[in-house]
Amino acid sequence: MPLVATLAYLGDHSASDARDRVYSLLGLVTERDRRLVGNPDYTQSVEHIYARLVQSFWNEYHSLDIICFTHLFNRYAGNLDQSGDREAVPSWAPDWRANVQPSPVPLMASQSANRHIGNFRPMNSKKYKAMYNASGYASTPRARVRFHENLGEMWCDGVVLDYIDGLGGLDECATRCRSTACANSGHSMIQTTQTEKTFKENGKMFLKLLSAIARSLDLNREDKFLSYVAPNAYTSDFLVLCYACLNSDRDIDPLFETWWEQNKSLLLGGWTLEAIVKTVVNTQDQRLFAALPPPTFRGNPSQQFAGSDNTEETDCLIERFYDTVQKRSRRLMLTNNVYIGMAPCRARQGDVVAILFGCSIPLVLRRVGVREAFQVVGEAYVDGFMNGEVRRLLHRGERDIKKFRLV
Template sequence: MVPSQAVEYRPLGSNSIRLFRFDKNAQDIISGEMKPYTLEDFPPYYALSYCWGPGTETVRIGVNGGDLQVSRSLNDALKQLHQFIVTSVDLSHCNNWIWADQLCVNQQDIVERSKQVPLMGKIYRQAIRTIVWLGDDNDSSSSAWTLVDKIYDIFRERYPKARTLADIPFAVYSELEFKLSGLPKWDDTTWYHFKNLLRIPWFTRVWVIQEVALSAKDPIILHGPHQYPWHKLSWAAAWLRRTGYTRLENIPCQLLNVDAMSCIRRSNTPWALDVLLCLTATKFQATDQRDKVYGLLGLTKEGQDLTNLPDALRPDYGLDVVDTYKRVTLYIFNKYKNLSTLTRIKTFALIEGTSSMQSTHALEKSPSRTKLPSWVPDWSDSIIIERQLAKSFSWISHSHETDEGILGFPNYYKACGGLQLHIHQLENPSTLKLDGLWVDTVIRSVRPTDGMESGGESIDHCHTMIWQTAAPLLPALGAADWLTSYIKATTAGHHIIGGRTETQIMRDGSAYLLGLLTRNENLTSTDSTSVESTSKLIYLLQSLSIDGDAEVYTSISYNFCFQWSFFVTKQGRMGIGPVVTRPGDRIAILFGGEVPYVLRSRDGVVILLGESYVHGLMQGEIIQALRKGKLAPQMIEIH
């Protein structure tokens, strides 16, 4: 018996890749030839998207007469893809050429990997189509895909001309609408099968984003011997998200991953890196945490011209995770001159932990977090349940296929008055020094869901906690200002999500609070509020609550408030901020950030906790004083 020999990977040119072609006559094991091609001169090929699976379980395949060990997952994918190519008219013209990363890139050569990563965008963009391998199917798969078809049909029936996200209006989930939709009841096993489908690891891998988004034709999903079109799953996800379903426990969080990939795919314009990082960091995972950045480069504006790729973004697997994230963050700050990328700071809950429910369902300490400066977002993997993650105050604006996604703040958040970020150079690369203003200090705070049993969702419980924290301000503020502050803070100033005007959301909030006080008379007899001020508030609520919809208010406050801490400040303001906010934490306006930030002094240095909503600071009130010469900018140094 002739001993086998390992496959020899010869060095590639700077703009070259390898392609693999199946041996049609191979029987028991996958085998074929692999050849190098430049990205200017190559045969038609298909690009494979799959999940590597455990690296400990490998299978031998034949390549150029030698042996190569690949993951069992890739071997299974190649077998199914080979069969699919043989039987598919759509694929018959490609002469069996395919590209798969584990096979076509020398995984043992760090230098080659670093050079091939920037080419990934071109590789998938120039392929005929991306073929997605989800793995073998099971008894529940057919039921799940039937539900996808049903959701897609409902979407198309309601919006037959929809071509962009803007064609699907945002709505708050309605139980009545659900019952009329024709979808299975929530206790139907079909929903369980749907969850199992979307829990397949492929849906959480960061590399698959560009593999789907850049496919020239609609990706084909292979699940066992069956095939499904990507666009149906894509639009089903879009409709469920835009109509409020994805905030429900019944809907798997991974559906948001499908929607994120689809948003990028529908766009005809490359996106900025800061947008992509914000959109994907908490949803997708990577084996190598540097790939949380590198895996997105093919989708970015910056990654379109590889000859001018900024040094800070050039893949370097010799650089550790911490240094990679620091240099990328500084690049984003200097490039876009704003702080919206701080929206996913996970700092203190990971450094110090918390006794609140947040510690049990949202965060797991990452290996890089405690080594990162507090101003550097941790894009590494962590266990975060998306619907239990605090709703960001920054957002990504994208609704039309001709638009790129833009990361920024709602136009009704103007805390810094449009002043741009300016970073002062320091010798310490772990310190961020920038201009801003210290404006207030937290004196009381509460986590609305504290004291609730895990999984509990008592709206009244949460608002009771908030009421007890805010009530002492009632005599000083007066009923009208107190009520405005309360409703604005607990909805983060949002009303358009429910399709309401500011006046309507005030009526909605008043209707709910009047009901809360009626159901819980003890709230109106606390020592912290006078009988007179409470009576005035109740009278105001009775007047404003006419035509108010309490359900709309509770839905918005649930989405935007309950996963934050509610606090009041020394100067009588109400706000919501990071879950770990506590008395003594300070509120600052940082130039380049259109929301206030919560910071903490610790061991003689200042640590950034995260963004906040503080009523009375959101319209640039402090900046107006600055421009009138009543205040002067301050240097704020963050570690």
């Protein structure tokens, strides 16, 4: 079994010596992953061993995807932040001491296509047909990854895609978040700073925005194992759910209704989400819906799918919505340039959305210190930038390559 997937899946297990969170798995993992760890060395600190695993992972697989696991395994995990006797692991190295509820596919980096990370989807699961690859193919040589000799810092090249401007709310959504950072700040909606309308009322434009939100809520995947691209019918599902909220339908899914109340006033280009939905669903131009297939669910979606823990590959937006919002604790994200996506629940306004070369998933980073340095906050889904599209921005001169110093 792949080491990283196994470490994550055993996230709620304990070890009397935190170094054994890694060493105890050597008999279970692949030979290639055993080389990453090497022989057990109890003279090294826990922090050094966890950081060295990231360095070894890069050297072996030429991938930075392991960094994505800091989204869950970090110093703000509820069982870690209360203890003052622990040395902090660098923000770019997963702190495997964190107590995290296991999940077969905990992160986007755990996608079925990512063989060096792996996941715990059923053995008879269909072959994957989709892959996140935000930095693009052949980006690894451009990464120029370097680690400080004490493994307290690392450097790599990438692109600042944008900055977070607005964040959707998650209060009362019963998320799995146990972060002490969120316990202090909460998950209330953070309104965008851009209140002026940046485009005219336009049904076609508004439907495009709603489609981007629908893709964000399901991470543009049809199934919880992230194997297939989401169908266009999920946009139809989203419109049906929003319409039910507008009309106070008694059959509306309770979690979606709560999410709607938290987010309906969020501004997108100066327009509230509620105003955008009303414009689309009340349009007299039937051509607007010509390309949309029928919704995937029939009858009451709440009764059919809400919060299901089934292990089958599913095909309805509401199931994916539960997975993204409640189980993964992701919140709707708007950037300065009105890029739409999903951010970690502990993201803040002003955080950087970056694509690091060698990492298949965009990351939310936070600038810290007098000398420019960044801490890793977690994964981000950015609609329209999950498959190497950032290369177009570089080619057109709209973005520059930046060296990131991660601490």
